[in-house]
Amino acid sequence: MPRPEATATGSPCEAVLTIGVTGNQSACISAPMQAHLHTEADLDAALNALVRVDARFAQALATAGRPPLRKRPDGFAGLAAIVVAQQVSTASANAIWERLKAALDPLDHAAVLRARPAKLARIGLSAPKIRTLKAVARAVAEGAIDLPGLADAPADDAHRALTALHGIGPWTADIYLLFCLGHADAWPAGDLALQEAARLLLGLKARPSSKDMGPLAEAWRPWRGAAACLLWAYYRAAKQRRPVPKTTTKKTATNRRRNGG
Numbered sequence: 001m002p003r004p005e006a007t008a009t010g011s012p013c014e015a016v017l018t019i020g021v022t023g024n025q026s027a028c029i030s031a032p033m034q035a036h037l038h039t040e041a042d043l044d045a046a047l048n049a050l051v052r053v054d055a056r057f058a059q060a061l062a063t064a065g066r067p068p069l070r071k072r073p074d075g076f077a078g079l080a081a082i083v084v085a086q087q088v089s090t091a092s093a094n095a096i097w098e099r100l101k102a103a104l105d106p107l108d109h110a111a112v113l114r115a116r117p118a119k120l121a122r123i124g125l126s127a128p129k130i131r132t133l134k135a136v137a138r139a140v141a142e143g144a145i146d147l148p149g150l151a152d153a154p155a156d157d158a159h160r161a162l163t164a165l166h167g168i169g170p171w172t173a174d175i176y177l178l179f180c181l182g183h184a185d186a187w188p189a190g191d192l193a194l195q196e197a198a199r200l201l202l203g204l205k206a207r208p209s210s211k212d213m214g215p216l217a218e219a220w221r222p223w224r225g226a227a228a229c230l231l232w233a234y235y236r237a238a239k240q241r242r243p244v245p246k247t248t249t250k251k252t253a254t255n256r257r258r259n260g261g
Helices: 012-016 040-053 056-064 075-085 090-103 109-114 117-123 127-141 148-152 155-163 170-180 192-202 210-216 224-241 250-258
Strands: 005-007 018-020
Touching (some): 040 224, 056 224, 075 109, 075 170, 109 127, 117 127, 148 155, 155 170
16 A cells, blocks of 8 residues: 655645545545655654644744654564563663564564463563463464554554554554554553643643543644654653752751751
8 A cells, every 4th residue: 555645735735734645635634544654754744734733833843853753663573572661671671672582583473372471481571461462463363453554544443453452552552553653643642751741832731631632632633643753852852951959958958857847
């Protein structure tokens, strides 16, 4: 299936760009379609469209700069890498992943199905992660899911297909869709950093919940994934700009303890 491309035109959609889709059709940013972030040009077009539909993204770009295009392998190995990296440090995740690749060469769904749980545990995988990887491998082997093929499904449908798998939660599903498949409309609504970035950029009094994040980003379709990348960059930049709290002196701390403070 040809990959959609974003192009500027002289049509009424020019203010938000038009995106070429299969069948030589085109639509404004608010129309439902499958857009992708496969190239630097794709990301530039997406960011341009976001700025045109919501001027606050211009502020985010001015503060954070252009976010990088991040790409990971797709298919079973791509999803497995996200599962392995959960709830452990980056160093630990990398070490476990390298051991897993060395033990199961090639690392695919068939190899995981053949591997005994005890072997996977010795590599460093927890019991829940072993069950998740086995369940995903079984679904792929039985044809219950086509992981690379989800790139051409609407974001919400692809998200539901992934979260139907044992052990795959909403955040894992969206990270796979965004970074492994380049799905431009993936929206990790449960990500805390993304929620805080939305609060800062949109001037909200409180950090929005996962449920709140859906309506907030509705106008950004089909580029919610690009919005997420920019908001993460904006969050990092905002954190770096926050003033460092004054260090409490030893004398002041002692006085506070004496006064019951």
